[in-house]
Amino acid sequence: MSDNTYRVIEIVGTSTAGSDEAIANGVSRASKTMENLDWFEVIEIRGHIENGSIEHYQAHLKVGFRLNEPA
Amino acid sequence: MSDNTYRVIEIVGTSTAGSDEAIANGVSRASKTMENLDWFEVIEIRGHIENGSIEHYQAHLKVGFRLNEPA
Amino acid sequence: MSDNTYRVIEIVGTSTAGSDEAIANGVSRASKTMENLDWFEVIEIRGHIENGSIEHYQAHLKVGFRLNEPA
Amino acid sequence: MSDNTYRVIEIVGTSTAGSDEAIANGVSRASKTMENLDWFEVIEIRGHIENGSIEHYQAHLKVGFRLNEPA
Amino acid sequence: MSDNTYRVIEIVGTSTAGSDEAIANGVSRASKTMENLDWFEVIEIRGHIENGSIEHYQAHLKVGFRLNEPA
Amino acid sequence: MSDNTYRVIEIVGTSTAGSDEAIANGVSRASKTMENLDWFEVIEIRGHIENGSIEHYQAHLKVGFRLNEPA
Amino acid sequence: MSDNTYRVIEIVGTSTAGSDEAIANGVSRASKTMENLDWFEVIEIRGHIENGSIEHYQAHLKVGFRLNEPA
Amino acid sequence: MSDNTYRVIEIVGTSTAGSDEAIANGVSRASKTMENLDWFEVIEIRGHIENGSIEHYQAHLKVGFRLNEPA
Amino acid sequence: MSDNTYRVIEIVGTSTAGSDEAIANGVSRASKTMENLDWFEVIEIRGHIENGSIEHYQAHLKVGFRLNEPA
Amino acid sequence: MSDNTYRVIEIVGTSTAGSDEAIANGVSRASKTMENLDWFEVIEIRGHIENGSIEHYQAHLKVGFRLNEPA
Amino acid sequence: MSDNTYRVIEIVGTSTAGSDEAIANGVSRASKTMENLDWFEVIEIRGHIENGSIEHYQAHLKVGFRLNEPA
Amino acid sequence: MSDNTYRVIEIVGTSTAGSDEAIANGVSRASKTMENLDWFEVIEIRGHIENGSIEHYQAHLKVGFRLNEPA
Numbered sequence: 001m002s003d004n005t006y007r008v009i010e011i012v013g014t015s016t017a018g019s020d021e022a023i024a025n026g027v028s029r030a031s032k033t034m035e036n037l038d039w040f041e042v043i044e045i046r047g048h049i050e051n052g053s054i055e056h057y058q059a060h061l062k063v064g065f066r067l068n069e070p071a
Numbered sequence: 072m073s074d075n076t077y078r079v080i081e082i083v084g085t086s087t088a089g090s091d092e093a094i095a096n097g098v099s100r101a102s103k104t105m106e107n108l109d110w111f112e113v114i115e116i117r118g119h120i121e122n123g124s125i126e127h128y129q130a131h132l133k134v135g136f137r138l139n140e141p142a
Numbered sequence: 143m144s145d146n147t148y149r150v151i152e153i154v155g156t157s158t159a160g161s162d163e164a165i166a167n168g169v170s171r172a173s174k175t176m177e178n179l180d181w182f183e184v185i186e187i188r189g190h191i192e193n194g195s196i197e198h199y200q201a202h203l204k205v206g207f208r209l210n211e212p213a
Numbered sequence: 214m215s216d217n218t219y220r221v222i223e224i225v226g227t228s229t230a231g232s233d234e235a236i237a238n239g240v241s242r243a244s245k246t247m248e249n250l251d252w253f254e255v256i257e258i259r260g261h262i263e264n265g266s267i268e269h270y271q272a273h274l275k276v277g278f279r280l281n282e283p284a
Numbered sequence: 285m286s287d288n289t290y291r292v293i294e295i296v297g298t299s300t301a302g303s304d305e306a307i308a309n310g311v312s313r314a315s316k317t318m319e320n321l322d323w324f325e326v327i328e329i330r331g332h333i334e335n336g337s338i339e340h341y342q343a344h345l346k347v348g349f350r351l352n353e354p355a
Numbered sequence: 356m357s358d359n360t361y362r363v364i365e366i367v368g369t370s371t372a373g374s375d376e377a378i379a380n381g382v383s384r385a386s387k388t389m390e391n392l393d394w395f396e397v398i399e400i401r402g403h404i405e406n407g408s409i410e411h412y413q414a415h416l417k418v419g420f421r422l423n424e425p426a
Numbered sequence: 427m428s429d430n431t432y433r434v435i436e437i438v439g440t441s442t443a444g445s446d447e448a449i450a451n452g453v454s455r456a457s458k459t460m461e462n463l464d465w466f467e468v469i470e471i472r473g474h475i476e477n478g479s480i481e482h483y484q485a486h487l488k489v490g491f492r493l494n495e496p497a
Numbered sequence: 498m499s500d501n502t503y504r505v506i507e508i509v510g511t512s513t514a515g516s517d518e519a520i521a522n523g524v525s526r527a528s529k530t531m532e533n534l535d536w537f538e539v540i541e542i543r544g545h546i547e548n549g550s551i552e553h554y555q556a557h558l559k560v561g562f563r564l565n566e567p568a
Numbered sequence: 569m570s571d572n573t574y575r576v577i578e579i580v581g582t583s584t585a586g587s588d589e590a591i592a593n594g595v596s597r598a599s600k601t602m603e604n605l606d607w608f609e610v611i612e613i614r615g616h617i618e619n620g621s622i623e624h625y626q627a628h629l630k631v632g633f634r635l636n637e638p639a
Numbered sequence: 640m641s642d643n644t645y646r647v648i649e650i651v652g653t654s655t656a657g658s659d660e661a662i663a664n665g666v667s668r669a670s671k672t673m674e675n676l677d678w679f680e681v682i683e684i685r686g687h688i689e690n691g692s693i694e695h696y697q698a699h700l701k702v703g704f705r706l707n708e709p710a
Numbered sequence: 711m712s713d714n715t716y717r718v719i720e721i722v723g724t725s726t727a728g729s730d731e732a733i734a735n736g737v738s739r740a741s742k743t744m745e746n747l748d749w750f751e752v753i754e755i756r757g758h759i760e761n762g763s764i765e766h767y768q769a770h771l772k773v774g775f776r777l778n779e780p781a
Numbered sequence: 782m783s784d785n786t787y788r789v790i791e792i793v794g795t796s797t798a799g800s801d802e803a804i805a806n807g808v809s810r811a812s813k814t815m816e817n818l819d820w821f822e823v824i825e826i827r828g829h830i831e832n833g834s835i836e837h838y839q840a841h842l843k844v845g846f847r848l849n850e851p852a
Binding site: 089090091115116117118119120123124125128 | 174179182
Binding site: 080081082083084085086087093096097100101103104127131 | 287288289292293294346348351354
């Protein structure tokens, strides 16, 4: 087995429902354009407030995925 | 439009139900005495344990709000 | 009352359901072998991804508990 | 001379012109409602982008000021 | 029992005698204008030097206190 | 309105004139190949020195932009 | 001489008298159940406040000790 | 000479041999699909353990490269 | 499959030969008294100097291992 | 070419005009007594406030310079 | 008044008596070879343990002092 | 025995061979002009890349040494 290399990108998933769904939405969107997603790390949870209640949650994530060998 | 200034305060919301509700409770309480709440950042999630299970969650938050011009 | 001393250990609770359950699972497992659990702090939320969706959440926790006096 | 106590608050000054003016605007606004401002520390420079250019700068500041003795 | 909310403020206590007294002076001053003080965290110890010896100690503290419900 | 996802990339803008221009140059270059740029955060200001004076400023930035839905 | 290995544990010493005594109490308690204690590092000083004055100091410490070879 | 802009990406190089080779493997893989690589920074060294010995090293790197002007 | 829990401990491996061997020595020593070691993270590389050259390297590590269910 | 060694020192440049000039003043002063200055990193921007406006900016810098071989 | 420049150096003061005396010893020693000492910041408190009790405290300090103009 | 004071300086050792040799080169160069070197801490590993492979490693180090009493 060769030595794999991974790429790590930063994304921000959002949700009006809560922080776990914000994480899941970000991972789901990343999976649409990148293959081999392997892990995520939450680097920050933030959100916007409107009229005194939380309008949406923002999950700042690092997402790691294995690089295929270039053709 | 003039250049706005924001104030950022630190609060700790608590909940027996979970970390998202602890966040929401903290934001809700802050909105009772401050206007123009705009965003929050989670800076720490902690909690107390009693008899081996979680008694409550504590969400340490920064909450930002726009300052009105002084009269 | 004498001056108590506490020990703080680091554990990783996991869950397929979400980050709060990962925290709760870690605390629950720790309570099976340690007494006097007092507080937890979340130091990182990570997770594994399989086939583009979250396979499980990992909650890295510090858990503090009061030391009994040695016999 | 007695031992002074200081309060430190966090504000966000903004400017369309640049980061130094964002700092200065934040300090200026704080001075309208607080006395004895003594120092500032820049904790973050951020900003918003619109149509590919910087729309405004945001200087996150800690501002310290000496507390008067309560009457 | 309802879910409490706490506020956390940053102050700087000072003392010519030492760092513990700087902490205590800051907490004491805060208690004159705020109720329900609950905990402190030391975030930095600094000080001024004059003629080669320490002129005073500065204890940067976060101080947490429980918010009463607004009337 | 659906839940947006954002991507955050790290770039280094440079300028011989100053740190704000280094920030602006980095944002301007990023806008040539990416759409929907939304915010930036300065993560470090560095620079090179030649013959005892500053030869250029380097602004390390995170730049966030909204992802379009994949076609 | 072989290459030693050390273990590092986190404890919280407490004291009503001051932060140095909280450190010393934590080290003293650790020495009752562990041998070969070698160094400590203070990672946080916190404390509880009751009726506006400091009720006790908490010194969060890392304590390192040399591991004996397993029998 | 115009003001250059650089891009910084995060990758994870791996090796069964050691941490320097993990760094080198990551840089080598990045050079296959990106031009003008200029510097790297190690942000974390981790690794997997199997049967009590290190199975592979993982070097988390930031890698910076100069952007060409878009055509 | 049930939700696993992991424990993370901090150790310091040492070596006169280099930092990778210090890491390996620490992991090897840990494997003598703990089962199911799974990963390590390097949190600091330090060392002692004698007569102007490096006498030994110290690798501060976090080591994670899966907890078995208590009997 | 031999392997160079660099020294990194910390200085604080000040200016009444702005943060870039504070950086430049610090670098300029350092160049009067040290040769081969190569790079700087801004580690903190602070300043003093008098009568509600900024009296001077303080740029805390690390400055790196190449060491000549000792004679 | 011209724009002053400051130098910041790192020292470690030690004491068998306590952390404040370790700070004071470090500052006192620094004042023997450097003029115009102006402030200190505590960056770490550590210490050595022998036979289960604290043998000495080590206060890692940054010490700032104003630079005179070179002749 | 009197209370020793230590000085801590920051240097950058470099090597074309690897990170351990970069550390060793930096310590070796420091030992040519300073006595009583006692310990080092690695604060960052970086390096330059040319034509897609690592041209040299840079080990940013803190090096501590005991101060002699001034004459």
